[in-house]
Amino acid sequence: MMKKLSIxxxxxxxxxxxxxxxxIRREPGLIYMPDMAYxxxxxxxxxxxxxxxxxxxxxPHGKIFYxxxxxxxxxxRGEDLTxxxxxxxxxxxxxxxxxxxxxxxxxxxxxxxxxxxxRLYLINCAICHGSKLDGNGPLYKGGQGxxxxxPKNLVSDPYTVNMPPGQxxxxxxxxxxxxxxxxxxxxxxxxxxxINYIKSKQAANAPxxxxxxxxxxxxADAGANANTSSTTSAGTSATK
Amino acid sequence: MNHHSRLGKHxxxxxxxxxxxxxGFKANAQNGQSLFAANCASCHQVNKxxxxxxxxxxxxxxxxxxxxxxxxxxHNPAGFMKTDPYTQGLFKExxxxxxxxxPGLSEKDxxxxxxxxxxxxxxxxxxxxxxxxxxxxASGDNTLLxxxxxxxxxxxxxxxxxVNSNLKRLADDKEGVGGTEPLPFWRxxxxxxxxxxxxxxxxxxxxxxxxxxxxxxxxxxxxxxIFYSHKVHAGTNQISCLYCHGNTEVGKxxxxxxxxxxxxxxxxxxEYKGPDKLVDGDGKEHDGTAEIQKLYQYAGFExxxxxxxxxxxxxxxxxxxxxxxxxxxxxxxxxxxxxxxCQSCHGEIQNMNEVYQFADLSMGWxxxxxxxxxxxxxxxxxxxIYEQYHEKIKNGTLDTTNITVExxxxxxxxxxxx
Numbered sequence: 143m144m145k146k147l148s149i150x151x152x153x154x155x156x157x158x159x160x161x162x163x164x165x166i167r168r169e170p171g172l173i174y175m176p177d178m179a180y181x182x183x184x185x186x187x188x189x190x191x192x193x194x195x196x197x198x199x200x201x202p203h204g205k206i207f208y209x210x211x212x213x214x215x216x217x218x219r220g221e222d223l224t225x226x227x228x229x230x231x232x233x234x235x236x237x238x239x240x241x242x243x244x245x246x247x248x249x250x251x252x253x254x255x256x257x258x259x260x261r262l263y264l265i266n267c268a269i270c271h272g273s274k275l276d277g278n279g280p281l282y283k284g285g286q287g288x289x290x291x292x293p294k295n296l297v298s299d300p301y302t303v304n305m306p307p308g309q310x311x312x313x314x315x316x317x318x319x320x321x322x323x324x325x326x327x328x329x330x331x332x333x334x335x336x337i338n339y340i341k342s343k344q345a346a347n348a349p350x351x352x353x354x355x356x357x358x359x360x361x362a363d364a365g366a367n368a369n370t371s372s373t374t375s376a377g378t379s380a381t382k
Numbered sequence: 383m384n385h386h387s388r389l390g391k392h393x394x395x396x397x398x399x400x401x402x403x404x405x406g407f408k409a410n411a412q413n414g415q416s417l418f419a420a421n422c423a424s425c426h427q428v429n430k431x432x433x434x435x436x437x438x439x440x441x442x443x444x445x446x447x448x449x450x451x452x453x454x455x456x457h458n459p460a461g462f463m464k465t466d467p468y469t470q471g472l473f474k475e476x477x478x479x480x481x482x483x484x485p486g487l488s489e490k491d492x493x494x495x496x497x498x499x500x501x502x503x504x505x506x507x508x509x510x511x512x513x514x515x516x517x518x519x520a521s522g523d524n525t526l527l528x529x530x531x532x533x534x535x536x537x538x539x540x541x542x543x544x545v546n547s548n549l550k551r552l553a554d555d556k557e558g559v560g561g562t563e564p565l566p567f568w569r570x571x572x573x574x575x576x577x578x579x580x581x582x583x584x585x586x587x588x589x590x591x592x593x594x595x596x597x598x599x600x601x602x603x604x605x606x607x608i609f610y611s612h613k614v615h616a617g618t619n620q621i622s623c624l625y626c627h628g629n630t631e632v633g634k635x636x637x638x639x640x641x642x643x644x645x646x647x648x649x650x651x652x653e654y655k656g657p658d659k660l661v662d663g664d665g666k667e668h669d670g671t672a673e674i675q676k677l678y679q680y681a682g683f684e685x686x687x688x689x690x691x692x693x694x695x696x697x698x699x700x701x702x703x704x705x706x707x708x709x710x711x712x713x714x715x716x717x718x719x720x721x722x723x724c725q726s727c728h729g730e731i732q733n734m735n736e737v738y739q740f741a742d743l744s745m746g747w748x749x750x751x752x753x754x755x756x757x758x759x760x761x762x763x764x765x766x767i768y769e770q771y772h773e774k775i776k777n778g779t780l781d782t783t784n785i786t787v788e789x790x791x792x793x794x795x796x797x798x799x800x
Contacts, residue, residue: 167738170599170704179597179706186635210714232688233478265622270647270788280620281647285419288619288651292423292430317435319425319479319733327628 259339414498
């Protein structure tokens with residue numbers, strides 16, 4: 143009888159050990175009241191019932207078309223409309239060249255603007271271009287990082303120092319070569335703030351005259367109005 | 383004296399000349415690499431196709447067997463291409479991207495670069511990462527040990543009790559105190575009561591903890607469509623949380639990055655060679671390069687070709703943190719206004735290979751934090767209106783009988799419609 147009892151007890155212990163061990167929780171579990179937990183309104187990142195909704199506007203098959211995107215042509219409140227150039231088709235560079243003429247609407251940035259520009263730069267750009275703008279961020283690390291392509295040096299390379307703000311804006315918005323587009327991460331105002339920050343750093347770095355190409359002093363504050371004077375750099379005529 | 387100084391000058395100039403020579407020689411030897419890094423590395427690698435072709439063996443291809451052609455091309459690619467069908471073909475193959483002209487590079491510089499390219503060894507097959515056997519389950523769980531110990535003790539005490547009663551019966555028999563017929567233990571009321579209390583306690587514990595846990599998903603760790611490691615991205619590679627989850631500052635939701643944000647870097651990075659092992663919660667190791675291939679499938683991207691973003695499909699990431707519909711939570715209010723660190727609620731994300739729900743997201747957890755957290759009034763645009771009213775009321779410029787709800791933001795749409 144004792145034997146029987148101990149067998150029972152040990153098997154109970156065994157079951158307890160077996161069930162208590164699975165540590166990883168792959169299911170979210172149950173909830174009290176589903177009608178209070180799940181929204182009936184369209185919430186972000188909630189899977190829509192494919193029996194009623196479709197993201198295919200061409201073949202709705204009697205379902206409701208909804209893809210959570212704004213209607214084409216929607217303009218955000220407070221949108222800055224100074225830059226309206228579309229993206230170049232592959233192999234074309236018309237708009238890239240045209241973007242040189244676009245003026246920076248944020249002239250004379252204040253200290254707060256530059257600080258915000260720096261913050262945004264450190265979040266979005268510094269991983270490749272480096273927190274010192276030297277083109278050596280943690281993703282490149284002088285060729286040791288995972289990113290295969292050398293990011294541009296933003297303070298001492300004449301190519302970027304002489305690049306007009308409008309063209310920087312184009313590159314940030316649509317990307318260039320292996321740099322991806324940042325139009326979805328930075329809004330228009332933020333992009334200009336980042337450019338102002340970069341230009342201010344370039345201006346601060348300017349006193350040592352940049353090797354050969356340009357003799358104009360790039361000392362205008364924040365370089366906001368240096369764009370028209372210095373379009374004849376090595377790079378502009380060459381790329382594309 | 384005079385003679386001496388002249389000799390000294392002589393020796394000095396010889397030494398300087400010698401040094402100049404040495405330095406110049408060394409510089410020449412290193413020149414190629416630094417020139418390559420400064421001028422070419424943005425678009426070319428020696429063994430890997432980037433924006434432009436891989437440069438290994440470039441002098442065995444097309445017109446480049448002639449160095450003069452290479453010089454001419456690098457000095458003026460557009461001019462060279464007009465008369466050269468080989469580069470016209472390349473131009474088409476690489477999506478119509480024209481190489482940047484480098485008129486500033488002398489022929490000597492170019493030769494140095496070419497020498498450097500030759501000196502780079504061919505790409506080797508990736509060595510399977512030197513396995514540093516780490517023991518993921520080092521500390522183990524103490525509760526299990528304690529449970530087993532308790533059980534053993536319970537069994538021992540039970541056995542001892544039985545022995546005790548048997549001995550007592552034997553002793554009684556011997557002494558002839560023919561006691562009452564001993565009851566078997568399952569009819570013994572003391573035993574029954576004891577077991578009943580134990581069962582009640584155990585079932586009560588599980589019922590209560592189950593009821594509290596119902597609707598909460600702490601430690602929820604779903605399997606994601608791509609084994610994306612936050613440890614590699616936010617930890618080792620130091621990518622800011624806000625790089626991918628930028629909307630966190632401006633919206634209710636911390637956005638899940640779209641494919642184009644992944645592709646910002648992964649247009650270039652197509653293989654994983656990092657030091658971290660990609661181990662999931664079950665202890666299974668994943669191949670980073672294969673996971674990047676999964677991303678390419680969603681993106682409709684083929685490495686080495688131009689990416690057409692319109693072919694991308696959204697990645698069906700599994701949402702981990704879910705709040706019931708009757709709870710309103712706004713990320714921007716916490717991250718931007720409250721200046722709360724991501725890790726306060728999400729745990730050490732930068733150390734997680736596979737993300738799990740760190741906090742239980744219960745009401746008590748929210749309330750506790752709200753009880754203890756200081757409001758960040760300083761340099762905070764969100765609260766400037768309070769300060770302004772405070773100042774105005776203090777110096778009497780604001781009529782306190784005339785502050786409506788509207789003045790403190792009561793007619794903002796989002797106060798009611800969120």
